Amino acid sequence: MASASGIDNGTKLVVVVGATGNQGGSVARRFLQDPRYAVRGLTRDQSSVAAQELAMLGVETVRADLDDVESLKAAFAGANIIFSVTNYWEPFFRPDCRAKAQELGVSCRKYAYDVEYQQGKNIADAAATVADSLNDNGFLVSTLSHAAKCSNGKFNDLYHYDAKADVFPDYVASAHPALAAKMSCIHTGFFTTSHRILPQSYFKKLDDGTFEMRFPCDPDKPIPHLDVNADTGSFVYAVHQMPPGKHYMAGEYLSWAEFAQTWARVTGAVVRYKEVSFDDMVNEVADRDLGVEVALMFRYSSDPGYDGGMDLLKAEDLREAGIDCPMLTVEESLARMDWAATLGKSS
Ligand SMILES: NC(=O)c1ccc[n+]([C@@H]2O[C@H](COP(=O)([O-])OP(=O)(O)OC[C@H]3O[C@@H](n4cnc5c(N)ncnc54)[C@H](OP(=O)(O)O)[C@@H]3O)[C@@H](O)[C@H]2O)c1
Secondary structure, three states: OHHHHOHHHOOEEEEEOOOOOHHHHHHHHHHHOOOOEEEEEEEOOOOOHHHHHHHHHOOEEEEOOOOOHHHHHHHHOOOOEEEEOOOOOHHHHOHHHHHHHHHHOOOHHHHHHHHHHHHHHHHHHHHHOOHHHOOOOOEEEEEOOOHHHHOOOOOOOOHHHHHHHHHHHHHHHHHOHHHHOOEEEEEEOEEOOHHHOOHHHHOEEOOOOOEEEEEOOOOOOOEEEEOHHHHHHHHHHHHOOOOOOOEEEEOEEEOHHHHHHHHHHHHOOOEEEEEOOHHHHHHHOOOHHHHHHHHHHHHHHHHHHOOOOOOOEOHHHHHHOOOOOOOOOHHHHHHOOOOHHHHOOOO
C-alpha cells in the first residue's frame, strides 16, 4: 500500500471512506485533480463497478470494512488526510439487517443507529492510530447536528442525526483529543437527489397534471441543499485548506417553497408546496420505519432547523477566507437532472 500511496515521491495521501458512494466519490474525484495528492479509496468490494471505475481514474482501492476496526487501521496507514462518512440507511435495504433488528426486538431505525454509531467509532479509533501522520487539519468528517441536544430534548430519536453527532465530534473529543485537534466537521445539506428516495413526497402528481410537494415542514424555513455528487468534493477540498476545529454546512439555504418554485422554473411544471402533518408523511412513505425517520427529520428541519440552529461556516465564508469553493446553485443542480420520468414524459 505504501508505494501506491505516492508517499515515496513526496505526494500526500488522502484516504477516503465511502469512496464508491456519493460523498466519498465526490471527494476522491476532487483530490485526484490535485497532483500533490494520491487518493486511496476504501470499499468492501474491489470488484464492484464503482470501485473499478475509481481504480481506472487512478484511485488505489483498498478492501476495508467499517465493522472491522483492524481493516481500517491497515487502510489508514500513512494517511495525511482521512475523509470519513457513515451510511445510516444501509440496514433499511438489507433483509438480513431487518431480520436482525426483529430478532433483537428493536426498530430498524434504532438498529441502524447502533450500526452507524459503532462504525463511526471504529473509524475514529482507527484514525487515532495514525493521528501523528495526519495534516494539522487532516481528519475531515461528514456529520449532522445533534438533534437531541439542539432541540433541548424535543427530538430524542432522530437517529440518523445523532448517530453521526454522537461520534463526530462528541466521541472523538472525549476519546481521542489528539485526533480531535485535527478534525473539521462538515455537515451536509439535503441532497438535491433525495426526491429519488421519496418521490411521492417531493413531487406528487395530481389528477389535473400539477404537482404537490408534501412535507411536515414550515414552507418558509431556510433549509440547506447540496448537490452531493458535484459539490461535496469541492467543499471538502476547500475545507482542507482551513485551520482545524471548525464546523461547516455544505449547501445553499433555500426554503421548501423556494425549492418548489425553482423546480417549477427548471421543469416548466406547476407545483404547490403543502405543509402536511407528521402522520400524513409517515402514511405516505411505503416503509413505516423510513417514514417515521424522515418525517422526524422534516419536523426537526422546521424547528429548530436542519442545522439545529448551529452557527456553521458556509461556502461564502470559505470564499471570504480567500479559498476557492465552487458550488452549484440549487437551480443549476436541478437543471442537470432528467425529469422526464417524474413529469410522466418519455425522455
Ligand atoms: N440523502 C440526503 O439528503 C442526506 C443528507 C445529508 C446526509 N446524508 C447522509 O449521507 C450518508 C450516506 O452517504 P452517501 O450518500 O455518500 O452514501 P452512499 O452513496 O450510499 O455510499 C455508501 C458508502 O459507504 C460505504 N460503506 C457502507 N458500509 C460500509 C462498510 N460496512 N464498510 C466499508 N464501507 C462501507 C460504501 O462502500 P462499499 O459499498 O463499496 O463497501 C459506499 O462507498 C447517510 O448516513 C445519510 O444520513 C444524506
